[in-house]
Amino acid sequence: MSVRPVLFHPDGSCDVVYDELGHGGTIPAAEIRWTTNIDNSENHNYIVLNCPDGCGASSTHPVGGGAAPAEVQQMFVEKTKRDGCACGQCAPGDADALCESHVRLNVNRMDGAFRWQLG
Amino acid sequence: MPTLNDVLAGSLQQSVQVQQIIDALKGTPNKGVPVALVSLNDQSNYALTVQNDDPTNSRALSILKADGTPFLTCDINGVSLGSPTTPVTLPTGSITSGQIADGTIATADLANNAVTNAKLGTDTARLNLLTNGGFEIWQRATTFSAPGVAAYVADRWLTYPNISGAGSTLNTVARDTANVDAGSLSCMSVTHTKSTGNSLIYSNFNGATAEFSVANKTLSCSVRVKTSTANAVRVSMLENGNVGETFSSYHTGGGTYETLSVTKAFTGSAAGNCQIRIYLEASCTAYLDNAMLVVGSVPADYAPLHPADDLARCLRYYEVIGSGSFFPMVAGYQAAGGGIYVAIPYKAHKPVASTITKVGTWSTVNCGQPSTNGADNDGFNATITATATGYAYVYSSAAGQSWTVEANP
Numbered sequence: 001m002s003v004r005p006v007l008f009h010p011d012g013s014c015d016v017v018y019d020e021l022g023h024g025g026t027i028p029a030a031e032i033r034w035t036t037n038i039d040n041s042e043n044h045n046y047i048v049l050n051c052p053d054g055c056g057a058s059s060t061h062p063v064g065g066g067a068a069p070a071e072v073q074q075m076f077v078e079k080t081k082r083d084g085c086a087c088g089q090c091a092p093g094d095a096d097a098l099c100e101s102h103v104r105l106n107v108n109r110m111d112g113a114f115r116w117q118l119g
Numbered sequence: 120m121p122t123l124n125d126v127l128a129g130s131l132q133q134s135v136q137v138q139q140i141i142d143a144l145k146g147t148p149n150k151g152v153p154v155a156l157v158s159l160n161d162q163s164n165y166a167l168t169v170q171n172d173d174p175t176n177s178r179a180l181s182i183l184k185a186d187g188t189p190f191l192t193c194d195i196n197g198v199s200l201g202s203p204t205t206p207v208t209l210p211t212g213s214i215t216s217g218q219i220a221d222g223t224i225a226t227a228d229l230a231n232n233a234v235t236n237a238k239l240g241t242d243t244a245r246l247n248l249l250t251n252g253g254f255e256i257w258q259r260a261t262t263f264s265a266p267g268v269a270a271y272v273a274d275r276w277l278t279y280p281n282i283s284g285a286g287s288t289l290n291t292v293a294r295d296t297a298n299v300d301a302g303s304l305s306c307m308s309v310t311h312t313k314s315t316g317n318s319l320i321y322s323n324f325n326g327a328t329a330e331f332s333v334a335n336k337t338l339s340c341s342v343r344v345k346t347s348t349a350n351a352v353r354v355s356m357l358e359n360g361n362v363g364e365t366f367s368s369y370h371t372g373g374g375t376y377e378t379l380s381v382t383k384a385f386t387g388s389a390a391g392n393c394q395i396r397i398y399l400e401a402s403c404t405a406y407l408d409n410a411m412l413v414v415g416s417v418p419a420d421y422a423p424l425h426p427a428d429d430l431a432r433c434l435r436y437y438e439v440i441g442s443g444s445f446f447p448m449v450a451g452y453q454a455a456g457g458g459i460y461v462a463i464p465y466k467a468h469k470p471v472a473s474t475i476t477k478v479g480t481w482s483t484v485n486c487g488q489p490s491t492n493g494a495d496n497d498g499f500n501a502t503i504t505a506t507a508t509g510y511a512y513v514y515s516s517a518a519g520q521s522w523t524v525e526a527n528p
Contacts, residue, residue, distance in 0.1 A: 001259065001271050002476040002525055019270040020259045020478075035492045038458060043492060056480030060491035060499075066474030067525035068269065110495075111471040115528075 002059035003049045004068040005075045012082045014075060018051050025052030032079055034086045035060060042086035045106060047075060063103060064111035073118055076103045236415030241341075241378075244422040245413045248324060248331070248338070249395070250275040250432040252410040253423055254294070254307045258437055259523075261294040271527075272320075273307055274433040279319040282398075286314025289399070298406045300343045300376045302423075306408035311351075311399040318399045320407060323392040325528055333385045333393055340395050341380035341418035342410040348372050348403035354379040355396045358386065364396075376408070380418035434467035436528075442478075442521035449489050450512030453505035459486075464498040469526035475499045479520035485511035496526070 003023075007015040012029025027049055034042035044063070051057040065072040080099040084092040090099045100118070107115050171179040171194075180193040189201040200207070239245075251274040258274055265288055266278040272292045280289045288311070295308035311318055325331060344352050349372030357364035367381040385393065397407055409421030424432070440463065441447035451459035465473070475491045486503040493500040501522075505511035515521060 002474045002523070004474075006267070017267055017270070019263065019266060022264060035490065037492060038460070046492065046494070048490070056488070057476055057478050058488070058490070059474055059476040060494060061474045062472035062494055064472045065527075066472060066494075067476075067527055068474075069471075069527065071269075072474070115471060 002061070002067040003051045003057055004059065004061075005049070005071045008074060008078050012078065014078070016049055016052065018053065018055070018057055021051075021053070021055060021057070023051050023053035023055060023057070027052055029079075029082060032075065034079075044080075044086035044089075045110060047072075047079065062110060063106045064115050065107070065117065069115065070117040073103065073107060073116070076106070077118070236417060239415070239417050239419075241418055241420045243417075243419065245411075245415070245419045247419075247422060247424070248412040248414070249322060249340075249410055250436070251429065252412070253303060253305075253421065253429070254408055254410070255303075255305050255426075255429060256433045257294045257305075258433060258439055263292045265290060266292055271437070274437060276307065276320055276322050279321060281316035282319050284314065284316030287316040287318050287399075288312045288314075289318050292320070295406060298345060300345075300406075300408035300421075303408050303421075306406050308404065308406050309399065310404045311402060313400070313402040320397040320399070322395050322410075323527075324395070324412060325392060335385065335387045336414055337382060337384045337416050338412060339380060339382040339415060339418040340410065340412045341378050341420075342395075342397060343376045343408045343421065344370050344379050344397070344405060345374070345376045345408075346370050346372060346403050346405040347374040348401050348405075351399060351401035351403040352379070352405050353398050353400070354381050355398065356381050356383040357394055357396065358388075359392050362386070366398075369400075370405075376406075378418070378420075382416050382418065431467060434465075435470060436526055438466050438524045440466075440522040440524065441515050442518055443515060445514050445516070447501075447522060448512060448514035449501050449503050450510065450514070451503075451505075452510050454508045455505060457505050459503050459505065459511060461501045462498055463501055463522070465496075465524055469496045469524070470528040471526045472496060473499070473524045473526040476523045476525070478523060479515075479517070481513050481520050482516040483511075483513045485509055486513055489513050494524075499524070 001019040003016050003018045005014045005016050013026050014032065015024065015026050017024040031050065033048050034044060035046040035048055037043050047061050049059050049061065061072045063076050077100050080090050080103055081096055082092065084090050085102055090102050104116050169179050171177050177195040181189065182191040184190045184201060192199045254273050256274045259271060263272050266272055268279055270278050272278055278289050278292060281287050290310040290312055293308050294305050296305050298308060299306045307320065309320060338356065340354065340356055342354050346352050350369040351372065352370040354367040355364050363383065365381050365383040367379040370377050370379060395410065395412060399405060411419045411421050413419045449459060449461045453459050472495050475494050477489060481488060485506050489501045489503050491499050492502055503511055503513050
């Protein structure tokens with residue numbers, strides 16, 4: 001598997017597990033980060049999660065979901081709601097539906113319309 | 120047609136009727152067939168019995184056509200029809216397998232395009248739609264302690280403790296080579312402690328819009344299971360959203376491998392993650408091996424893939440890159456703060472964009488740990504940033520330091 005989200009908290013943090021090594025823990029909202037492009041701009045298509053166990057494992061998840069589609073897509077929605085989107089299309093505090101539709105659009109662009117796993 | 124009538128005594132007119140019999144017995148042309156009559160109109164047995172007491176030929180009956188050629192002959196050689204053969208009309212269902220000698224029906228006797236799936240035996244090898252149905256490939260690890268919900272263990276097989284209720288634990292899920300089914304190299308051993316919840320080992324296979332379509336198809340799955348606990352393990356199939364779950368019978372708990380199978384007709388709207396589930400409904404140790412998923416109403420015995428094909432299927436969803444000394448490596452010459460980028464191709468095309476995981480802490484020179492800033496179905500981009508102007512590189516320096524690539528549709 002990967003360092004994958006399994007539970008989201010109201011403060012923006014999320015619980016993760018890393019199945020192969022049996023690691024787990026909580027990642028604060030500030031450490032749920034977009035990846036950066038070559039020009040150092042943030043990329044709304046990827047989020048990095050470092051294993052809270054300190055083992056050095058680091059997973060880069062695509063907005064489509066990659067290893068854990070439902071949970072990863074939910075993570076993108078939660079981050080976009082809290083921080084806005086890296087592209088600026090959504091601002092912090094925008095309506096949940098707007099954030100979710102933006103993430104869904106990105107999912108569709110990456111993997112196709114069938115990929116969306118949230119309600 | 121002339122009939123035989125009683126003869127009045129002394130009636131010369133009716134003597135012609137006596138002559139009919141004489142003609143028949145004599146074989147007068149157009150008046151009958153010569154037979155050696157032993158018994159005619161045997162009322163205790165049959166309306167007509169003709170017996171030929173010639174032990175050599177037993178020529179009992181010969182019926183001729185109008186042209187004098189044989190129409191039906193009964194003799195020592197059996198019952199023969201004339202040539203060209205006149206069709207024999209038999210009542211429907213009057214010929215059963217008991218009248219057909221075993222091993223005499225050849226392929227040529229069957230109509231083309233006529234053998235249906237339902238007529239196949241389970242030992243007819245068919246294409247397995249499952250990936251890693253033999254539980255042979257364990258790329259992530261070979262032992263998992265108390266894996267959680269939706270955790271992959273063997274390739275393409277997941278765990279779900281407490282699908283219902285609570286407090287149950289999949290204590291250990293591991294690759295096992297000591298309790299395999301006949302002809303297998305490895306199986307999955309599972310130890311389950313039941314509280315109130317049932318637990319699952321399951322595999323997703325995808326419906327109409329993703330990997331392949333199972334809409335409007337009837338599928339059969341079978342799993343070989345060994346356990347000594349009765350009514351602890353059974354198998355089911357269902358459509359996405361827990362629709363139409365259909366169950367097999369339970370393992371008897373006899374302590375030997377049994378085949379648990381289930382057949383399900385999927386609906387036209389079957390899409391998304393359809394599943395095979397192996398339920399653990401009591402505290403037990405169970406061994407799972409040789410799972411098959413085939414199109415049709417008859418389950419199929421496990422047919423192993425060539426190892427290359429078995430692995431290739433698994434690599435479509437998960438692969439490990441590196442884990443050796445100096446492989447992987449990202450290296451280059453750059454000014455301080457400058458980025459060095461390397462495109463890493465996958466071994467196999469993935470069904471969706473992948474999650475990339477750097478495993479472990481790699482050795483570095485003049486840079487930090489590598490990061491990933493882009494991944495799709497075919498590869499990803501690894502990046503390091505030079506701390507100072509000069510050569511910078513990061514590399515795997517111990518077993519287990521690798522990238523893993525995972526794409527689960």
